[in-house]
Structures are given as C-alpha cells and as structure tokens.
Amino acid sequence: MNVFVLKDEAAIGKVVGDLFCDKVLQKPNAVLGLATGATPLPTYQRMAKRCKAREVSFKGVTTFNLDEYCDLPVEHPNSYRSFMRAELFDNIDIDLQNTHFLDGNTADEFAQCAAFDALIEEKGGIDLQLLGIGRNGHIGFNEPANAFTDGTFKVELTPSTIAANSIYFTDVPMPRYAMTMGVGSILRAKEIVLVATGSAKAEAVKAMVEGAIDPQCPASALQKHENVAIYLDPAAAALLSR
C-alpha cells in the first residue's frame, strides 16, 4: 500500500482526478470502477473540468459502480445511478450505455450479481478502481463480517452505515439493503485508489493500513493487493503511527 497525505480534499481531488484522466489518456477504452459518497466529489469535479477543457475524453470509457441501494426507485435522487449522473456523467462526454450499475430492485439478485461480475470480466476487468471507506471500515457496502466476501452480492446494511447515510434521506426511509461488489470483485481490479478525508475516518484508516488483515475491517483486505494508493488528508491520517 502506498499512503499519501495531502493538505486537503481539494488537493486530493486534483491528484486523484488527474490519475483517472491520465489512465484514460493512456487507454481511451479504460474500464473504471467508480464510487459514490461525499469523498469522491472533488475527484469527479476535476475529471469534469479537464473534460470540459477538452484535455481528455471519456467517450470510449466503460464504468462499473461499486454498489446500489435496494428497494429505491432508480430515478430517486438518492439512487447511486442518479448520483453519478448529477456528479459526473452529465458533466463529461461519456456514453451512458457504457455505464453499468447494479439493479437494487431486481427480482433475481443472484443472477444479477453473477451477470455483473461476468460483465466486468468480459470487458477485460477494471483498470482503475476508486474507493472511499466507511467509518466502520467498509469498502463498497462490504460491512464488517466474520469472513471476506468474494463476488457481488446483496447485503444488509449495518447501523453505522445507516447512521452515516440517513442524513441524505429526507423524504423516504433509508434502504436497509444494498447490492455491492464483493471484496473479491474489488481486489480483482488491476489498480485501486482509495480516498479518505476527515477525522471520522481516522480509526478505519488506521485499521486498514496498520491493522491485521481482518474481515472486521473489510478495507484491510487491500493490504493483499499489489497496486493500491491511499490518499488521505491530515485528519484522516491522524492515527497512523508512521
């Protein structure tokens, strides 16, 4: 794991946004794994800015989003499909047909999860995966558990995640279930970039970077991957000992 501490979230957004743009410049048909939440917003703003300046084009790019809520209409503003349209896809020149999401309202979750993992493989695998981290150490919606997950699956969200994300749900109750790429699916990405900002993430960051590889901190599985970069602000890095 390569850990970088930058001065603030704007600086991280610039560096990580440029990493994604550089990947696409090197490989115009790159497969990108994308994340939602507050953390990636500066990264997405940087990508949009460079696309608008015609420095990079996402026309040939394919994306897979890590996760999606269950039992929430896709057109709801809190669905991750809506989030990605508003925060990135409507601001770059990507072909929406090449953006892939899990369907949290599917009648056959097992078939859909298997098809999602198979489609990632068919597209050649994820070249660069963006991750955030939950306060409880989750990546995607892989919550603390007794064993690491492998492929994409349906998960019951923990009270910690529900507490963190409920603030976004003002009109409907926050969903209790989600579909997510498993830890195994995430580790199959060729390169991974994880961003964490703010003191609420400091404990989880310490467990991820310096703790044992333990499914109680799903992000600690990233220690097993050969090409992971972690970008932190000083508050998220505060508990690291080195």
Ligand code: PGA
């Ligand atoms: P956040 O979520 O970026 O909104 O903090 C990150 C996550 O839960 O993975």
